[in-house]
Amino acid sequence: MIRILLAEDQSMVRQGLKMMIETAADLRVTGQAVNGKEALECCEKNVYDIVILDIRMPEMNGLEAARIIHSRWPNCKILILTTFNDEKYALEALRSGANGYMLKDAEPADLIRAIRSCLDGGLVLQDNVAAKVMPNLINQNEVKKLDPSITARELTIIELIGAGLSNKEIATQLNLSIGTVKNHITIVLDKLRLRDRTQIAIYAIRHHIV
Structure with missing residues (x-):
């Protein structure tokens, strides 16, 4: 329940x-x-x-x-x-x-x-x-260069989060386990010093990843 x-x-x-x-x-x-x-x-x-x-x-x-x-x-x-x-x-x-x-x-x-x-x-x-x-987020003057430490796989996950996909949907699309997706998200949060998935989604939009 x-x-x-x-x-x-x-x-x-x-x-x-x-x-x-x-x-x-x-x-x-x-x-x-x-x-x-x-x-x-x-x-x-x-x-x-x-x-x-x-x-x-x-x-x-x-x-x-x-x-x-x-x-x-x-x-x-x-x-x-x-x-x-x-x-x-x-x-x-x-x-x-x-x-x-x-x-x-x-x-x-x-x-x-x-x-x-x-x-x-x-x-x-x-x-x-x-x-x-979305236009409000995209047009903000906070757009910066992508963090160079972000790997290709992490960038893909950022893109999918920005597109609104859930962990389960990301796991299915990338043929990964949900646990692996969660691990990638934890690493991304740490690298970008973000608080949660919502901030990752906003990051994706501001950086024109989606």
């Missing part, structure tokens, strides 16, 4: 999302919160595989909660689910450690796929959000 914490301040929306998510037999909303502060309290008391956060919530918003959750519980995946199709919010979410950014008007099947992709190590951006975010 996949344990999900759902943080959404509107009760009707939260219950609707819970019903939508739990149409998948292995997904269970085992915790609910009305703001980021309550989400942190839930994480302190229970273990979750993924936290789904709205952005605008009272007391503590979803972006601030995402930063703290990512720092304290790095193995817990984070999906931002919001009404705001805004590249600034999406970029801040990714920098805060979110594994995905989806809009609340997404189809139920797309939301469930997004949850599974985040859990599998993928980077999830809804298409109309990605259309705004």
